[in-house]
Amino acid sequence: MYIGRFAPSPSGPLHFGSLVAALGSYFQAKAQSGRWLVRIEDIDPPREIAGASSLILKTLEAYQLVWDGDVLYQSSRLTAYQQQVDQWLSSDDAYLCECTRRQIKETHGFYQGTCRHKGLMASGNQAVRLKVTHPISAFDDQRYGSLTIPAGLVHEDFIIKRRDGLFAYNLAVVLDDIYQGVTEVVRGADLIEPTGRQISLYKTLGATPVSYLHLPLAIDDSGNKLSKQNHAAGIDLTNPVPTLMNAMRFLGFSLDDHMAGSTPEELLKWGVENWHLQQLSDALKIKPPFSNDAL
Template identity: 65%
Template sequence: MSYIGRFAPSPSGLLHFGSLVAALGSYFQARSQQGKWLVRIEDLDPPREMPGAADKILRTLERYQLHWDGEVVYQSQRHHLYQQQIDTWLEEGQAYFCECTRKQIKASGGYYLGTCRNKRLTHSDHCSVRLRMDNPVESFIDLRQGEIHIPKALAHEDFIIKRRDGLFAYNLAVVIDDITQGVTEVVRGADLIEPTGRQISLYHTLHQTPISYLHLPLAVDEHGNKFSKQNHATAISDDHPKQDLQRAMKFLGFDLPEDFSDLTVENMIDWGCRTWCLQQLPSEIKIIA
């Protein structure tokens, strides 16, 4: 099977240093395998979106010479696929409506205990939809970090696939999209290690073979906070990409030649594709950038 990777940013803000690390890692891994690199805009949560961010993200990728294959996919245009799968599971009894609130779950120890599993609730505006966890995943192999263990209570929890507010859950959408687009390996930041077990369980529930996962070291500041849109991380520069590009490549373990800054951005990216290897990645999950 030919390699297909992807980069899937959320338009809740512009690309920051952590986003660039994830984009470069996924791009270099795909191109080093002579594979395809897809871009998907994960616009599942309209209230959190920044107007114009999706277009700006794509322009920034182009400025950094990160050219994707095929058409950009927008999750907001794929709601029918997610709902179709949910309807099938509801009909089969694989999913069910749940009226429990976050406050109630927190009071019961922080994990959902299956309270509504056998209540046979019908749809209401106050219900989420949960997946019956018949394929729990307590560990998986990360291509750089090795075996990752997941807390048993979390692995066995019936998790939400559609929220009370009607928005589709990230775990469901990302797996359906990865399957539909033929993605063979996901390369992303270490902040997404925790939901990986649930995503692998969804592959089993959908009778699909799970794909490979590689979690890149997470860039954090001197206070241990990750670079994220929620933490108001500074956007990377479109006008002067070389500095941010070199900084991100060093973070990913590249030993850059002394004259590297003399290259064009296109040549920098080409050099990265030719010299990339997984062994160069730092083994630490979190690194001060």
């Protein structure tokens, strides 16, 4: 069975770009008679806004985006993350690293394995890095096709637990997707860059990687990605139909004006029946740049 998911972080209300990602993952799952899960990725408290989790769920309900099963909160999975980190540390598949972001930027911007053979003992303010034994140089995207990963990232031992003691996104998302049985990840094209690391994690864990579909990004008038960090406005909960129609048009649907009189349920049902990947914006054919900002 197809299992997809929408996994927002509670760092603010859902904005238009978030709605696009939610709809893309919902249509892809429901068009294949699959399950659509919702996961709240609440493992970065400094970036979280009080009440955002409940507001996100309330917004999904207002847009009639009904999820299957219970909502999974990543904060309930901290023990599982730590157990995996401890297992890799004890088997020498991971190690402590004391390198700072500044030091790494001074060495061509990529981590050079400086601490890999130091055998550092825990003393606080250290990250945990996984030894990359399954380097990924390219992967296939359902819409972009084959994507090549920059050479500097392919063999880079990456962080699975941060210096501040918080678990890294790549570790948590892969462990949770395996735990929930996710078969395909549908998300914004801004998350193409860490995909190679995530596939490497699947292989290290002896699990079959999911397939990936990256969606076009909504941008503001200045050409910046709509995001909570850029203070994108939350979407309207009281009158969802106009925003829902705009988001569906952004995903390539041709909607007649008379459909403005539809309910959200009717629009979503029509969307599921008419969804196909070929409708996605030609913007997807422009491969976004990779970056190395997850140190």
